[in-house]
Amino acid sequence: MKKFMLDLVVKENKSLNNQYSLVILTSADPLPPMLPGQFAEVRVDNSPNTFLRRPISINFVDIEKNELWLLIQKVGEGTRKLCEASIGDSINVLLPLGNSFSFPANKEDKVLLVGGGVGIAPLLFWGSMLHANGYNCSFLLGGRSAENLLQLNDFAAFGTVYSTTEDGSYGEKGFVTQHSVLESQDFKAIYSCGPTPMMKAVAAYAGRKNIFCEVSLENTMACGFGACLCCVTDTTEGHLCVCTDGPVFNISKLKW
Amino acid sequence: MVDLSIKLGQMQLKNPVMTASGTFGYGVEYSDFMDVSRIGGIIVKGTTLRDRQGNPYPRMAETPSGMLNAVGLQNKGVDYFIKHIYPTVKDINTDIFVNVSGSTVEDYIETAERLNDLEKIPGIELNISCPNVKEGGMAFGTSCPSAAQVVKSVRRVYKKELMVKLSPNVTDISEIALAVEAQGADSISLINTLLGMAIDAEKRRPVLSTVTGGLSGPAVKPVALRMVWQVAKAVKIPVVGMGGIMNATDAIEFMLAGASAVQIGTANFIDPTITAKVIDGIEDYLVCHKLSSVRDLIGALEV
Numbered sequence: 001m002k003k004f005m006l007d008l009v010v011k012e013n014k015s016l017n018n019q020y021s022l023v024i025l026t027s028a029d030p031l032p033p034m035l036p037g038q039f040a041e042v043r044v045d046n047s048p049n050t051f052l053r054r055p056i057s058i059n060f061v062d063i064e065k066n067e068l069w070l071l072i073q074k075v076g077e078g079t080r081k082l083c084e085a086s087i088g089d090s091i092n093v094l095l096p097l098g099n100s101f102s103f104p105a106n107k108e109d110k111v112l113l114v115g116g117g118v119g120i121a122p123l124l125f126w127g128s129m130l131h132a133n134g135y136n137c138s139f140l141l142g143g144r145s146a147e148n149l150l151q152l153n154d155f156a157a158f159g160t161v162y163s164t165t166e167d168g169s170y171g172e173k174g175f176v177t178q179h180s181v182l183e184s185q186d187f188k189a190i191y192s193c194g195p196t197p198m199m200k201a202v203a204a205y206a207g208r209k210n211i212f213c214e215v216s217l218e219n220t221m222a223c224g225f226g227a228c229l230c231c232v233t234d235t236t237e238g239h240l241c242v243c244t245d246g247p248v249f250n251i252s253k254l255k256w
Numbered sequence: 257m258v259d260l261s262i263k264l265g266q267m268q269l270k271n272p273v274m275t276a277s278g279t280f281g282y283g284v285e286y287s288d289f290m291d292v293s294r295i296g297g298i299i300v301k302g303t304t305l306r307d308r309q310g311n312p313y314p315r316m317a318e319t320p321s322g323m324l325n326a327v328g329l330q331n332k333g334v335d336y337f338i339k340h341i342y343p344t345v346k347d348i349n350t351d352i353f354v355n356v357s358g359s360t361v362e363d364y365i366e367t368a369e370r371l372n373d374l375e376k377i378p379g380i381e382l383n384i385s386c387p388n389v390k391e392g393g394m395a396f397g398t399s400c401p402s403a404a405q406v407v408k409s410v411r412r413v414y415k416k417e418l419m420v421k422l423s424p425n426v427t428d429i430s431e432i433a434l435a436v437e438a439q440g441a442d443s444i445s446l447i448n449t450l451l452g453m454a455i456d457a458e459k460r461r462p463v464l465s466t467v468t469g470g471l472s473g474p475a476v477k478p479v480a481l482r483m484v485w486q487v488a489k490a491v492k493i494p495v496v497g498m499g500g501i502m503n504a505t506d507a508i509e510f511m512l513a514g515a516s517a518v519q520i521g522t523a524n525f526i527d528p529t530i531t532a533k534v535i536d537g538i539e540d541y542l543v544c545h546k547l548s549s550v551r552d553l554i555g556a557l558e559v
Contacts, residue, residue: 003288005528043526051473052318053526094289094528222316222323223525227281229301229327230316239309239330 001096003225004032010089011067017147018074020118021083022059025068025091034061035100036126037216037248040070041224042082043092050078055221055243057121057193058096060128060154068095069125071150073118097224098247101126101191101214104135109188111137113159114176114202116194117148122216123193124154131158138162138187140179142198146170177201187211193218203251213251217242258542259549260535262296262516264494265442266417267378269351269517271296272550273507273535276498276521277355277381277421278302278327282345289528293349294535296517299381300337300345302355303371305363307333311388317454317463322473322500323522324452326466328388329357334367338374346376353419357383357393361409368414379417382410382441385448387425387470397423397448400435411440419496422446422487424476429483430490437491445496445519446487447480473522474500481513488514488555502530504537511553 008025015021041053060069074080085091101122104111111130113123120141130137137159143149146169155161162181163171172179176198182205192202193216206213219231219242226244233242234255240246260271274297280286283298292298310330317324331337337354345352354371358364364382371377384397384406396402407420420436422429424447433444449470454463462468480499488495497515500522501507507518523530542550 005289049320050318051321051323051526220314220316220318222325222522223279223285223528225285225528227279227285228316228325228525229278229310229330230325232310232313232315232330234313239313 001033001035003094003097005092005094007090007092008068010085010087010091013083013085013087015083016150020074020150021072023070023072023082023085025070025093026066031061031066031068032096034058034068034096036129037100037122038096038098039122039224039247040068040093040095041097041221042070044078044081045092047078047081050076050081052222053094053224054078054082055097055218055224057216058125059121060125071118071121094224098243099245101216101248103130103133104189104212106188107134109135110185111135111189111191112140112187113137114140114142114190114192114194116142116176116198119194119198119216119218120150121193123191124151126191127155127158138181138185140164140176140181142176142194175201177205189213192216200256203254203256207251214248215251215254216247217249218247258539258547259551260539262551262554264417264496264517265419267351269296271535272511272517272538273531274496274517274519275299275524275531276519277383279521279524282341283348283352284344286524286528290532295350295531296535297351297353298348299353299355299519301331302329302357302383302386303331303334303337303367304329304357305334305367307331307336312465314463314465315469317469319452319454319471319473320475322471322475324454324464324469324471325449326388326464326469328466329386329393334370338370342374342377346374351378352376353379353381353417355381355383355421357386357389359389361406364406365409365413368410372414372416377416379419379442380414381419381421381445382407383421383448385421385423387423387449387451387468388466394423394425397432398426400431403432404435404439407436407439407441417442419443419445421448423448424479424483425451430486433487433491437493441493443494443496443516444487444491445498447476447483447499450476450479472500474502476500477506481509484510484515485513485557501534504534504541507534507538508541508553511550512555512557514555514557516554
């Protein structure tokens with residue numbers, strides 16, 4: 001897919017809680033085609049202590065409204081600055097970058113999307129596309145406590161939402177891999193994005209049950225389009241770039 | 257109409273703006289963003305005799321006004337380049353140089369020999385300055401005898417443009433420059449990255465898997481300018497300057513310090529169209545200062 005460098009305009013900036021913001025970008029021109037799993041490299045202006053762009057997952061694309069949603073967690077100075085964007089601000093992005101999730105083998109297959117923390121971001125866009133293509137998809141979203149569970153209503157539009165919290169403040173208490181739905185239903189494909197320990201646990205579960213499983217990785221990057229070779233992960237094919245060979249990998253390819 | 261062409265040893269480049277090895281892939285990674293044939297010269301990723309997996313992740317740390325990298329020359333080897341990459345890059349309408357690295361003198365010789373016959377590769381950049389590999393690399397570029405030995409050996413087998421990339425991690429870079437000039441280098445490029453380090457205080461661990469890495473970006477620019485100035489005064493062959501160039505003014509500063517051409521590296525990651533902007537900016541500067549040729553800038557610093 002052709003990549004672009006664009007100046008987009010902030011249409012909305014919703015603070016979801018003190019850690020997360022949803023920044024909605026638009027443009028006078030139609031946004032380029034983007035696929036679930038892909039990401040943008042976002043330039044952080046007026047941020048003297050950061051230097052590189054920030055790779056941010058594509059959270060959702062609303063073609064009719066010409067909107068690109070970025071769900072941003074305030075991790076450091078760069079992401080904090082992005083969360084402070086005002087309506088009308090211009091934000092420079094490189095997109096769409098990376099590969100995308102692949103569709104399950106059969107339309108009848110029950111599909112589960114497992115997310116944790118800010119890792120839920122690409123799953124909303126992927127869920128919307130699975131739903132639009134007639135797949136039966138469910139979401140299993142985990143967080144430390146209730147305030148870490150985000151966009152639950154948005155997810156509910158595309159499938160059943162199950163959740164876990166470590167402190168039991170919402171949904172079932174525990175980790176996503178301990179949720180009862182994994183035993184009560186027969187999923188044929190699992191997609192996951194979130195903290196690495198969570199994805200490894202999901203991958204181990206899927207591997208044990210021989211379920212098709214893709215995970216979306218997040219490594220630190222300099223360029224985001226395969227030039228610097230900084231973001232590699234260890235695979236059965238050697239070191240591969242998360243930015244171009246990923247971020248989505250089938251678990252059978254990863255040396256986990 | 258101003259003349260942007262420059263002479264580089266045996267060659268003439270259409271403009272003085274090149275891309276630094278390891279920051280521009282094989283050029284094709286950037287073709288969605290810009291017309292890469294506008295660039296004066298593309299130096300492709302460091303290439304070794306055999307394939308290298310490079311260093312483990314994490315390989316990168318963002319630092320104030322720059323970054324550290326410890327990629328460690330990940331590449332698929334010279335034969336893979338010749339068979340699979342050369343056919344896709346040979347028709348890019350600019351001069352393409354291959355950056356060559358090795359663990360032994362024999363590695364350098366054999367790699368250079370295999371590249372000698374590629375019609376559309378008019379030159380190589382001999383990398384004797386990579387700080388991120390255990391053997392070879394920087395070891396060759398930090399002493400005059402070993403730098404001289406590798407350049408002498410490659411010069412014997414490589415007939416086209418031989419550019420030698422120097423390490424800043426030395427006491428006196430002019431001495432190394434003179435040593436490689438004496439062995440027949442056509443041009444000298446500098447600086448490779450400065451050896452640096454980043455620490456995660458919370459984890460009490462180094463950020464990079466290799467502990468140390470190479471610093472690049474605007475943080476190194478003053479050091480790079482100083483070294484380009486010193487080397488350009490010491491040698492007669494052309495000097496290609498690099499280190500933290502982010503815009504046309506930075507590039508012009510390097511030329512005033514004595515560089516015949518420049519390479520842009522880390523800035524490509526932040527703006528993949530930066531090379532085109534720098535070329536345009538140099539042209540604007542020449543028009544504004546009523547200069548007819550970019551060559552008028554080379555070493556024009558008034559001290």
